[in-house]
Amino acid sequence: MINISQQIAQELTVNPAQVQAAINLLDDGATVPFIARYRKEATQGLDDNHLRHLEQRLTYLRELQERRDLILKNIKEQGKLTAQLQSAIEQADNKTSLEDLYLPYRPKRRTKGQIAIEAGLEPLADALFNDWNLDPDAEAEKYITSDANFPTTKEVLDGSVYILMERFSEDAPLIQKLRRHLLKQAHISAKVVGENVQGAHKYKDYFQFSEKLSSIPSHRALAMLRGRNEGILQLSLNVDPHAESSELSESSAEQIIRDHYQLHVNQQLGAAWINRVVRLTWKVKLGLSLETELISSMREAAELEAIDVFAKNLKALLMAAPGGPKVTMGIDPGIRTGCKIATVDATGKLLHTTTIFPHEPQKHWQKSIRTLSHLINEHKVELVAIGNGTASRETDTLVAEALAELSGTKPAKLIVSEAGASVYSASETAANEFPDLDVSLRGAVSIARRLQDPLAELVKIEPKAIGVGQYQHDVSQSQLSKSLDAVVEDCVNAVGVDANSASMPLLSRVAGLSRTMAQNIVAYRDQHGAFQNRQQLLKVARLGPKAFEQAAGFIRINHGDNPLDASGVHPESYALVNLMAQESGMAVEKLIGEQQSIKQLTAENFVNETFGLPTIKDILSELEKPGRDPRGEFKTAKFKEGVNKLTDLAENLILEGVVSNVTKFGAFVDIGVHQDGLVHISSLTDKFVSDPHEVVKAGDIVKVKVLDVDVKRKRISLTMRLDENASSAKPEQKRPQKAASKPAQRKPRDKGREQQPANSMMGNAFAEAFAKAKK
Template sequence: MTTVTSPGTITATTTAAITATIARELGVGEQQVAATVRLLDEGNTVPFIARYRKEITGGLDDSQLRTLDTRLTYLRELEDRRATVLAAIEEQGKLTDDLRGQILACTTKARLEDLYLPFKSTRRTKATIAREAGLEPLVEALLGDCATDPADLASGYVTEGFADAKSVLTGARAIVLDEIATDADLVGEVRERFFGTGTMAAGVVEGRENSPEAQKYRDYFEFSEPFTDLPSHRILALLRGEHEGVLQLNLDPGDDTVYQGMIADARGLAPRGDAADKFRAECVRYGWRTKLQISSGVDVRMRLKEKADAQAVEVFARNLHDLLLAAPAGQRATLGLDPGYAHGVKCAVVDSTGKVLDTAVVYPHQPRNRWSESSDVLARLCARYNVELMAVGNGTASRETEKLAREISDTVSTATGTRPTPVVVSEAGASVYSASELAAEEFPDMDVALRGAVSIARRLQDPLAELVKIDPKSIGVGQYQHDVNQVMLAGGLDDVVEDAVNSVGVDVNTASAPLLRRVAGISATVAENIVRYREEHG
C-alpha cells in the first residue's frame, strides 16, 4: 500500500527537501535557509530579518531573503498540490510505483499537471463515449500491424451511438487524440519547442485601421518577433491591443511537420506502409491541430504574460526605488503649488517640519487670467512665512505656473533679500492621496484640492516620508500598471517601500504614522502610539 501525505500537510522530510533545494539554488548553507524559514513562519518581515536577525540567518541580504521567500512559497504550493494529486490518483486505484516516482520527481507545477491530466475528473468526452462503446480493441488493431482495411475492421464495432464504420473510426480517432493530449512527456516536449522556436505575429483587425484607438498600435499592424525575444512592454502592448479589438495575434509555432513528427514518434503513429497508415496520419494531424497546438498556445500566452509581469514589476520597482530615495530638499519652509486652469492653482505653505501654515487658491491662467493678483498673493505668502522653496506640480498648467513662480521669486528676492527657489516635482498620486482616508484624518477640515498642494510641498522636502502615504501603484513609476498582475505588482512595490524606508531610517520625532509603519519591527498600533505620545508630550 502506497502512503500518501494528506494535502496541506508538509512533513519533516518534505521540509528538509525544500530547504536543501533553496540552499542549492542560493548557494548558501541549509542551516541558514532553515533558520530563515523559521523566522518567516513566525511572521517576521524580510526587512526585519535582514536588519535585526543577521546572526541567525548567517548574514543573508535583502535580495537573498526575498528570493528565498518567493521560492519557499512556490515549493510549498508544489508540495501541497503534489499531495493532492497523489491522493486523487490513489483514490482511483491507478497509482503505480512508476507514476508515483514520476510525480515525486516533479520540480515544476506545469510538469505535475501534465502527469495528472489523464486522471482528472472531467466531463464525458468523445473519447470517454468511444471507450464505453468498446472501441479500444479496434484502436489497438489499427495502431498495430494492420493488414485489413480500417473500414472493414470498424464495421464489426457498429453499435448504439456509432451507426456506421465512419462514425466508429471517428470514435477510435477520438481515443487516440485523448491519449496524445494526455501524454505528459510528449506534451512537455512539444510545449517547450513551441515556446523556444515559435513567433508572435500581429496584424490589425480588418476595418479598425483608421479608428482613433488603433493609432497607438500602428507599429504592430505588421509585426512578428520570436517569443523568447519579446520584451515586457511589447507583450503587454500586444495583449492590450488584442483586448481592445484593434490587433489580431497569431502564435506561429513554425513547421507543422516537425511537431507532427514528434507526435508520430512518441505514439507509434509513423507510416508503416500498411492499410492503417491513413488513419494514423489523420490522428497525427488532428492531434497536433486540435490538441497540442491549442494547449501549447495557451501555455505560451500564460508564460509570456508571466514574463511580462515579472519584467514590468522589476521596472516599476526600480523606478519607485529611485523616486523614493531622491535627494530631499530638507527642512525648509515650502510653498506647494498644484497647477490648474479653470479651477485655479491650489497653494499651501508648510513649515520646515511639514506643518501646514496657510492655504490659498489663485487664478492666474485662463479663463480668469488674474496674473497680477495671483502674483501679489503668492509673494505675500512667501514673504510672510520666509518661504525658501516653491514646489510646482508637473501636471496641467505646470509650465505657466513655473513661470509665475520664477517671477515671484525675483519679486520676493528684491523685497526681502530671500530668494525662494522654484522646483518642478512629480505630482503623480497627489490627487489619490488628497482623497484618501489618511488625508481626511490628517486634514479633516481642509478642501480636497488643497490637500494635493500640501502633498506636493512635502514631497519636495522629503520624498520618502510623503510618498509612503500613497499607494505605490498610483505614483506613476511605469507603464501598463493596470495590465500587470495586481497582486504581484502590489507585493513587489511594497517590498521596495519597506527596503527604502529601512535603508534610510526615519526621525522618530517627525515621522508620520504611515512612515513609521514601514519600519521593520514597528506595527501599525505601535506607530499610532508613537505619534500619539509625541503629540501629547512633545
C-alpha cells in the same frame, strides 16, 4: 526528492543552512527587514534581495508540495499510482510539469473518447495503432453496434480516433517535447481584426506582426495582449514561421508526435487513419492547449518584468534625497482653476493656503507675483515646490519673476513630480489630516511635503498610483501590490522613522507594525506627548514584545532619554554598546559620533555567543554616524529658460532634465515641456547596455540632446550621448525595409509613450522570464 531549503539554496548560490535559518525566522514571524539587519549571524549575511526571493520561492515551493501531496493521494485512491509515476511526480520541480503528469488522472467531464471506450472501441484503437497493415474499415465493421453513437464504420472509426487523441494529449513526455519545440522556434503573430475601433491607431505597428516567442520584449507582449483584450488584435502561435503555409503540409509539431510514437507510416492500409490521428491530435487538442498555455506564460513573464521595472523605479523615487526640514511652499499649477498654494513649516505643518489666477482667463499676473512675494517674506519660505502638471513651466516663470523682486536670501524653486497628488487629495488619509481643507488645496500640501521628504509623503499614496511603471493596469494587481509593498517596506526601514513626527501611513510600513498599531502609536503620543524612549512603545495598545522586537531598531526617538534611541542600534544590543563605552573609557553619549575613538575599538574583542562579528561591525558603523540617512545628496535640475512646450524644442538642443521613468528599452526624461522624452537604450551611453537601470534611475538629473520632435504624436527622441547628432540618429530611416511578401516580420521601435499604450518592460529573453513564471 530535494528539500525546499536545498532547492532555494541552489537558486541563490548560498549554503542550505543559511536558507533554513531564514525560513525558521520567517516561520517564527520575523520580517525581511529585521532579518536582513539584525539577524546576520543566523543567515550568515543574506541581504534583503536574497530574503525577498527566498520568501517568494518558499511560498511557491510550499504550494507546489501541497499540490504534489494532493495529486499523489488522488492517484493512489484511483489505484493507478505506480512506483515510476510516483518518482516522476516527486521529481517535478514546477507546477506545469506536475500538472502535465496529473493530466491523465484528473477528474474530467465525460468526453467523446470516454464514450467510445465505454462502447468497447478501445481494443479497435489499440489494434489499428499497433498494426498499420490492418484495414480500418474492415476492422471497424466488427464494432458496429445498435448504440445510436456508433451505427456505422465512420462513427466507429471516429470513436477510435478520439480515444487515441485524448491518450496522446495526456502524454506528459510528449507535451514537454512539444512545449520545448514551441519555445525554441515558434513565433507569436498578431493581426488586426478591428482597425476602425476607437483607439486602434495605437496598435498599428501590430496590425500584421510576427516575432519569435522566446525573445519578444515584454512591452510588446503586453501591448499585443492589451490590443487583443480591446478587440483590436488577434494573437496566435505559428509553429513553423518560415515554412510555406498549406493545409496539406505537415507541421514540425506533427512530426514530433510521429517521432515520439514512431508512427512512420507509408503505404500501409492504416496510414490514412494514423495520419488523421496525428493531425487532429495537434490541431484540435495539443496545438490549441499549448497555444493558450504559452501565450498565458508569455503574459506572466511580461508581467514579472513589468512589476520588476515598476519596483526599481519606485525604489529610486522613494529613496530620492530629501530637501530637508525647511519652510516650503507647494504650488499645484492650473490654468482656468488657478494655482493652488500651500505653505508648510519645517515639520510639514500647514501654515497657509490660497489660490492665485495668473493664467488664462483671469491673467492676474502682477497680483499673483505680489501675493507670492508677500507669502515668501511672511513665512520665510526656503523652498518652493512647483508641480509638474499643466501650466508648470508658466508657473515656474511666474515664481522666477517673484523671486527676482525679492531682496536678501531667496528660496530655491524646483519643479517636482505631482504624480499621485490627486489620489492623496481624495484619500481617507488626507481627509483625516485636513478635514476642513478643500480637496484641490490638499494636493499643494502634498507637493510641498514631498520636496521636504519624498519617502514620508509618498507612503501615504497607494504605490500603484505614483505612476512610475508601465502597463501597470494590465498586470496581476495582487502580485503588483505585494511587490510594491515590499519595496516601500524596505525603503522605510532602511531610512528609519521618527516616532514623534511620523504619520500613521509611514509608521504602518515599519517592520512588525500593523496599521492598527501605527494608529495606536499616533493616538498614544497625542494623549501622552512625545515619546522619550523606545521602551515606552511597549505601553502602546496591542504593541507586544514580538512587534517591539521587529520594529524597535527602525524607530527613532530623537532628543530622548537614551541617545542610542536615535540610532539604528537595536535595544537588544544596548548592553554591548555599554561594554564598548567602558572599553573606550567614555560615556555612551560621548562615544556616539566620536569616530576616532570608535575606530580604535577592535570588533573581534566583543564577539560572544549572542553577537557575531557582522552585527558588531554594524553597531560600530552606526555609532560612527548615528541615524545616518542612506539617501543621497539633495540636487535639483535646471530647465532651460524659454523652453516650455514641444514647439520650443529644436534638433541638437542640449537640455538638463530629470529621469521620470526607466523601462527595459530606455529612459523617459522630463525636460520641462509637459511631455517626457525618450532616451532609447542605445543612446544612454557609448557602451553596450543590457538594462537601462545599469546607467540611470528615476530621479537622476541628466543632460540630454534633442534628436527628433514629433509634435503631432507628442514624441520626443533624446540622447545622453552628447556627441550624437540628430542627422545621424534616425535608425528608422537607415534600417533596410523588409520584403513586401513578409510584412509581418517587422518589429516596431519603442519610441515613446504614445506608441506603447501605457509604459514599460522586458529586455531579458522570454525564455528566462518564462522559467520564472513557471516557478
